[in-house]
Amino acid sequence: GAVVSQHPSWVICKSGTSVKIECRSLDFQATTMFWYRQFPKQSLMLMATSNEGSKATYEQGVEKDKFLINHASLTLSTLTVTSAHPEDSSFYICSATGVANTGELFFGEGSRLTVL
Amino acid sequence: LAKTTQPISMDSYEGQEVNITCSHNNIATNDYITWYQQFPSQGPRFIIQGYKTKVTNEVASLFIPADRKSSTLSLPRVSLSDTAVYYCLVGYSGGYQKVTFGTGTKLQVIP
Numbered sequence: 001g002a003v004v005s006q007h008p009s010w011v012i013c014k015s016g017t018s019v020k021i022e023c024r025s026l027d028f029q030a031t032t033m034f035w036y037r038q039f040p041k042q043s044l045m046l047m048a049t050s051n052e053g054s055k056a057t058y059e060q061g062v063e064k065d066k067f068l069i070n071h072a073s074l075t076l077s078t079l080t081v082t083s084a085h086p087e088d089s090s091f092y093i094c095s096a097t098g099v100a101n102t103g104e105l106f107f108g109e110g111s112r113l114t115v116l
Numbered sequence: 117l118a119k120t121t122q123p124i125s126m127d128s129y130e131g132q133e134v135n136i137t138c139s140h141n142n143i144a145t146n147d148y149i150t151w152y153q154q155f156p157s158q159g160p161r162f163i164i165q166g167y168k169t170k171v172t173n174e175v176a177s178l179f180i181p182a183d184r185k186s187s188t189l190s191l192p193r194v195s196l197s198d199t200a201v202y203y204c205l206v207g208y209s210g211g212y213q214k215v216t217f218g219t220g221t222k223l224q225v226i227p
Contacts, residue, residue: 006159034215043203044160044217093159104150105205105215107159 002028004096006108013084014116020080021111023094029074030096034105035067038091050077084115120204120218127224134191136221138204141185147206149180149187154201154220163189163202191223199225 003026013019023033032051036044048064050056050071058064066088068080077096081088093110121139128134140149148167152160164171166178166187177190191198203220 004159036217043219046216091157095159104162104165105152105160107152107161110157110159112157 002026002096002104002106004030004094004106004108006092006094006111008111009109010112010114012114012116015085016083018080018082019084019113020078021092021094021113023077023079023096023108025075025096025106028096028106030077030106031074033071033077033094033096035069035077035079036093036095038093038110044093047079081113084113086115089113089115120206122202122204122218122221124219125222125224127226128194129226130195131193134194134198134223136189136191136202136204136223137186138189138218139186140204140206143184143206149178149184150205150207151176151178151187151189152203152205154203160203194223194225196225196227199223 005024005026007022011019034049035047037047038044046059047062047067048056048058048069050069052071052074056069066082068082071077091110091112094108095105148165150165151163153163154160164173164176164178166180168180168184171178179188201220201222203217205215207215
């Protein structure tokens with residue numbers, strides 16, 4: 001099956017710094033990528049939808065200036081958490097759909113962010 | 117968007133068949149039903165997808181009644197490694213423009 005890779009898998013940063021998480025589709029072109037965050041023992045919460053070459057669409061309540069999403073190519077989307085604070089500590093997961101649109105979502109392994 | 121409802125948790129003994137039902141009353145004509153499995157600190161993993169009737173693969177079966185307002189994931193002879201959270205998602209196969217996750221079902225397999 002198609003592979004989506006996230007990097008880094010975990011990151012620890014100081015409060016006030018920015019952190020970038022990459023999401024790559026390794027063997028297919030991802031026309032649409034989704035970013036989720038997941039707190040312990042909770043379900044995945046959709047943060048934003050990004051289509052290659054256009055601005056991301058953010059869900060209500062998600063600050064677009066804090067969570068910068070870039071989808072500059074068909075194989076790469078990035079999520080930058082700007083001026084991170086401890087409450088931003090979470091598990092961030094990306095998923096992608098391909099050009100062929102089989103209807104299946106391909107998920108990355110997730111990235112654990114801890115803000116000190 | 118079709119909202120899904122699942123039991124919060126289930127327990128099962130090893131070797132038993134487990135059936136997890138998902139309710140999706142406002143499923144649209146073009147929507148497919150997909151089930152995912154998630155282990156702690158990992159991204160969800162695809163299990164099975166279907167549109168109607170029954171679909172079977174090497175790990176599970178998916179039963180969808182004629183009205184498609186619900187679906188049942190069947191896991192045959194579960195093992196301890198099947199302990200995970202299972203999510204059903206409903207979306208259009210032509211493009212998951214906006215897929216939201218429900219609560220999922222936490223399956224605990226007991227020795």
